[in-house]
Amino acid sequence: MHHVVFVVYPGFELLDMSGPASVFNGANRALGQQGRPALYEIALTSSSGGCVESSCGVVLQTQPITDLQVVEAQTVLVAGAEREHLLTAVTDSVMQAELPRLARRVERFGSVCSGGFVLAALGLLDGYRVATHWDACGPLAQAFPKVTVDPDALYVVDDQVWTSAGVTTGIDMALAMVAQDLDASIAGEIAKRLILYARRPGSQSQFSxxxxxxxxxxxxxxxxxxxxxxxxxxxxxxxxxxxxxxxxxxxxxxxxxxxxxxxxxxxxxxxxxxxxxxxxxxxxxxxxxxxxxxxxxxxxxxxxxxxxxxxxxxxxxxxxxxxxxxxx
CATH class of the missing domain: 1.10.10.60 (Homeodomain-like)
Incomplete structure (x- = not known):
């Protein structure tokens, strides 16, 4: 199994988590239709565990990040949020201690939308090229000069760091992960089931x-x-x-x-x-x-x-x- 862990906190953007999670679940479904075993296991984690309310009021059950063993995570993704909720996450002492521990040992880690602020605040994006929501590109680059912000890309893969732009681009990034882990045909089947117009490459501009x-x-x-x-x-x-x-x-x-x-x-x-x-x-x-x-x-x-x-x-x-x- 490939364990995908989503890191959430009060006020997180629900689609940042649910969109990519639907992609990984879709991969398991496609594999099952081929008579193959499921690959992905999805977990939700937060600073203290328990119920965490998203920005739209939907509440999710999570496990404490301190209970998460490194062997239980191969991919770690931090969801984004609005500014006030990001500030709370960034200053959380448990997050400050546990996220670097995970990032050092997993196959890949990253963020969806403005979740990159949480990683950048911990120094985990220093020296990397990253993507984030177009509205956050300037503030992210200004606050963290060691991070190279690509203001145009839908998602960026730089070594083991995967980052995506606003909200729905987390789906595009997750499809790219599936294509890498399995193959492009599986990713295409998932996109078709999700009724996406097309799988968008990371190099596509955020702007039309x-x-x-x-x-x-x-x-x-x-x-x-x-x-x-x-x-x-x-x-x-x-x-x-x-x-x-x-x-x-x-x-x-x-x-x-x-x-x-x-x-x-x-x-x-x-x-x-x-x-x-x-x-x-x-x-x-x-x-x-x-x-x-x-x-x-x-x-x-x-x-x-x-x-x-x-x-x-x-x-x-x-x-x-x-x-x-x-x-x-």
Whole structure:
């Protein structure tokens, strides 16, 4: 058995624990359907044990972390929380003594969302590259200068340290753990059962340019951005977009950057690559995808896709298409 231990404390984010736990339980289910024994055993631990209330009011039963033997843990993950609850966890003397003991001896340890603050406060992330929720990247980097914070990744694996960004990305990280422990097909089966659109690579950005633009309801380019999304194969150079917006190129460029935080060219490239990723996960050919998203010929798609995601589009498609095709 591979023992996965979740470290929680009053006010923790429930999905930080329940999302990854569902993945590991899904792996056991998939193994059982193949006539194979379960691999994962899940445990919940806290400073003093007993009932611990999450941020949404759901109460979980835990065992004291002092009762946990090292042989009972191969993976240790700390859940995240809002600032006031993190401060309580960080200053807990039992946590301060026991977490380093576990981290030194387990196969891998890490955190989901802002749980990285607990590990960083104990010096357990010094010298490592980590991910955390986008809203916590700045504070984490400022408070712990020995930690390298990757503000863009969904999750980061650095040696035995696994850290993920906000909330649902703990599911992506857990799927990657299952793929490492077992194989990608098991991880794909779990993702399908959880009705996930696709397994997201850790290198994928936390931010979608379309989502960011949609958040700004008063954006003067909301209509233009919607049109761009539906016409990615069209010429989307600054001149064409400025004409459509009824502005000079200089004015359009300046106002677009102010509204979206990206240059028009960068925005278009990210939107095209995000669309390409979705189409590839459905099993479409590189030629078809390149044409649909305006990154033709396929060689151009390959160049920009690999530069952003760190993996060739053909490999990405092969990794994800089987799951998506089966689901459809």
């Amino acid at each position: 340019p379309l989502l960011q633009a949609q958040v700004k309801g008063d954006s003067p380019f909301a209509e233009l951005i919607g049109w761009m999304q539906e016409n990615l194969s069209a010429p989307l150079d600054v001149s064409s977009l400025a004409d459509r917006a009824g502005m000079t190129e200089r004015t359009f460029h300046r106002k677009f950057v102010a509204a979206t935080g990206e240059t028009p060219a960068r925005f278009v490239e990210i939107a095209r690559l995000d669309a390409a990723r979705m189409l590839l996960s459905r099993g479409l050919s590189l030629k078809a995808v390149a044409a649909q998203v305006g990154l033709f010929p396929p060689a151009r798609l390959t160049e920009v896709f690999q530069r952003r995601f760190g993996v060739a589009p053909r490999l990405f498609r092969d990794m994800h298409a089987e799951m998506s095709l089966t689901r459809s």
